Amino acid sequence: xxxxxxxxxxxxxxxxxxxxxxxxxxxxxxxxxxxxxxxxxxxxxxxxxxxxxxxxxxxxxxxxxxxxxxxxxxxxxxxxxxxxxxxxxxxxxxxxxxxxxxxxxxxxxxxxxxxxxxxxxxxxxxxxxxxxxxxxxxxxxxxxxxxxxxxxxxxxxxxxxxxxxxxxxxxxxxxxxxxxxxxxxxxxxxxxxxxxxxxxxxxxxxxxxxxxxxxxxxxxxxxxxxxxxxxxxxxxxxxxxxxxxxxxxxxxxxxxxxxxxxxxxxxxxxxxxxxxxxxxxxxxxxxxxxxxxxxxxxxxxxxxxxxxxxxxxxxxxxxxxxxxxxxxxxxxxxxxxxxxxxxxxxxxxxxxxxxxxxxxxxxxxxxxxxxxxxxxxxxxxxxxxxxxxxxxxxxxxxxxxxxxxxxxxxxxxxxxxxxxxxxxxxxxxxxxxxxxxxxxxxxxxxxxxxxxxxxxxxxxxxxxxxxxxxxxxxxxxxxxxxxxxxxxxxxxxxxxxxxxxxxxxxxxxxxxxxxxxxxxxxxxxxxxxxxxxxxxxxxxxxxxxxxxxxxxxxxxxxxxxxxxxxxxxxxxxxxxxxxxxxxxxxxxxx
Numbered sequence: 001x002x003x004x005x006x007x008x009x010x011x012x013x014x015x016x017x018x019x020x021x022x023x024x025x026x027x028x029x030x031x032x033x034x035x036x037x038x039x040x041x042x043x044x045x046x047x048x049x050x051x052x053x054x055x056x057x058x059x060x061x062x063x064x065x066x067x068x069x070x071x072x073x074x075x076x077x078x079x080x081x082x083x084x085x086x087x088x089x090x091x092x093x094x095x096x097x098x099x100x101x102x103x104x105x106x107x108x109x110x111x112x113x114x115x116x117x118x119x120x121x122x123x124x125x126x127x128x129x130x131x132x133x134x135x136x137x138x139x140x141x142x143x144x145x146x147x148x149x150x151x152x153x154x155x156x157x158x159x160x161x162x163x164x165x166x167x168x169x170x171x172x173x174x175x176x177x178x179x180x181x182x183x184x185x186x187x188x189x190x191x192x193x194x195x196x197x198x199x200x201x202x203x204x205x206x207x208x209x210x211x212x213x214x215x216x217x218x219x220x221x222x223x224x225x226x227x228x229x230x231x232x233x234x235x236x237x238x239x240x241x242x243x244x245x246x247x248x249x250x251x252x253x254x255x256x257x258x259x260x261x262x263x264x265x266x267x268x269x270x271x272x273x274x275x276x277x278x279x280x281x282x283x284x285x286x287x288x289x290x291x292x293x294x295x296x297x298x299x300x301x302x303x304x305x306x307x308x309x310x311x312x313x314x315x316x317x318x319x320x321x322x323x324x325x326x327x328x329x330x331x332x333x334x335x336x337x338x339x340x341x342x343x344x345x346x347x348x349x350x351x352x353x354x355x356x357x358x359x360x361x362x363x364x365x366x367x368x369x370x371x372x373x374x375x376x377x378x379x380x381x382x383x384x385x386x387x388x389x390x391x392x393x394x395x396x397x398x399x400x401x402x403x404x405x406x407x408x409x410x411x412x413x414x415x416x417x418x419x420x421x422x423x424x425x426x427x428x429x430x431x432x433x434x435x436x437x438x439x440x441x442x443x444x445x446x447x448x449x450x451x452x453x454x455x456x457x458x459x460x461x462x463x464x465x466x467x468x469x470x471x472x473x474x475x476x477x478x479x480x481x482x483x484x485x486x487x488x489x490x491x492x493x494x495x496x497x498x499x500x501x502x503x504x505x506x507x508x509x510x511x512x513x514x515x516x517x518x519x520x521x522x523x524x525x526x527x528x529x530x531x532x533x534x535x536x537x538x539x540x541x542x543x544x545x546x547x548x549x550x551x552x553x554x555x556x557x558x559x560x561x562x563x564x565x566x567x568x569x570x571x572x573x574x575x576x577x578x579x580x581x582x583x584x585x586x587x588x589x590x
């Protein structure tokens with residue numbers, strides 16, 4: 001049973017240290033600008049907090065730690081790519097930067113961006129400058145503000161609802177982008193590079209006020225001097241498409257069209273979020289609630305109203321309790337709606353009925369795009385784009401982009417989609433992939449691997465307790481072998497793993513989730529569903545990696561013996577309940 005922290009008492013609680021850093025940063029300039037000029041290997045802790053707003057985390061390679069020696073400091077840099085859109089010139093620049101300044105790999109993230117790892121402090125400025133000059137950005141990819149806005153990655157040209165999802169994901173990303181000039185001053189010496197003209201409606205919405213959503217005469221009209229209490233995650237999707245894990249977002253808009261495919265408005269979900277802390281019952285994963293429906297002409301005002309509610313009432317003292325999910329949990333949905341109405345300036349309209357059930361899709365393989373062209377979804381194990389032995393994924397992607405000038409969309413599952421492929425080029429693209437050892441037919445990928453996902457964790461993530469990306473391949477192999485042993489050789493379910501409880505790979509909506517909890521040990525979560533529309537629950541606090549088979553075998557045997565026809569593993573665990581699972585496991589003789 002999770003319990004939220006008590007409501008804040010503003011008279012006795014002081015803001016966190018980070019709030020002071022934001023206030024004195026001169027709108028995200030200091031101390032980053034000063035320390036960037038210093039000949040040091042790393043930034044101070046104060047600068048690190050502000051650096052996040054610019055899209056970078058300071059890390060150190062724990063594999064290289066040695067007693068008495070300085071940490072192996074390096075920077076991780078993340079792109080802001082609404083809907084996962086990566087133009088060809090940006091991809092080629094990222095590929096080059098990975099070799100020139102990084103660790104020779106790229107990593108597709110679970111929020112549809114790319115990460116570069118291994119960048120030294122002295123190379124951070126030229127790296128960011130190159131990204132911006134290639135139609136990319138890192139501004140707002142991290143930090144206490146709106147992160148990358150997600151959208152379904154499939155480039156259907158004959159389904160207008162998808163076109164609307166991409167359009168509004170981009171517009172909301174622009175609406176909530178920091179307006180400070182710090183980014184261009186620091187990384188491009190004041191040269192403001194514009195990759196595209198903003199929608200005039202977005203520009204107007206950023207300034208429109210009257211209900212308290214905007215600070216006039218402030219560098220940051222929406223965020224103000226202190227920005228948000230914590231990160232804010234938004235997405236836009238279409239009815240039936242849960243490729244973005246919509247229930248895990250702070251804010252999700254669902255496109256609503258009429259029978260002619262014309263945009264009418266959006267259903268609005270709010271209050272999802274997965275980050276938590278072990279042994280802190282007041283922190284928990286939470287699924288988003290349906291809030292309201294909003295007409296298309298009012299959508300930017302509604303987004304501002306929700307952001308302003310969190311901005312002004314989110315907890316700025318306890319950062320563990322600062323996300324929107326805790327505000328809604330403390331207040332209740334009705335009080336939250338009431339406050340949003342005050343900022344919105346008029347009553348909220350009830351949520352529209354959605355006939356389609358949300359399903360997870362990964363869009364791998366070849367598909368008709370709807371305009372005579374094709375798109376191709378390519379699976380990337382845990383998002384890591386690399387060359388290793390006969391597996392030459394990085395080489396293949398670079399060659400395809402160079403030869404055919406293709407745009408790509410990154411997917412929320414750490415994969416990528418090549419868009420706008422002329423049918424006559426299909427055979428040559430297939431040949432390049434085959435030569436480089438890259439599988440293009442998803443039917444030739446083990447389903448556990450296809451639907452599995454892991455965060456980077458060790459050695460670079462400072463929060464990691466255990467391995468994740470480097471160990472999940474062996475976990476999946478062992479689980480497949482165990483399924484064969486118990487007579488379930490082709491069974492498929494969704495497995496996700498993280499090295500800490502922050503949940504970057506979204507394990508709390510998986511059918512089987514592993515969350516790093518102690519050295520070589522994992523908390524195990526069960527009971528999510530195949531379409532990620534229900535939260536899993538913690539089944540055991542600590543399972544050592546060596547005990548994987550011993551732990552899972554009785555669960556799989558029970559599943560084989562007692563499941564209903566067509567029932568998935570996650571749905572089975574949820575239906576029979578944890579008491580029954582534990583009782584069977586304890587009496588299992590093997």
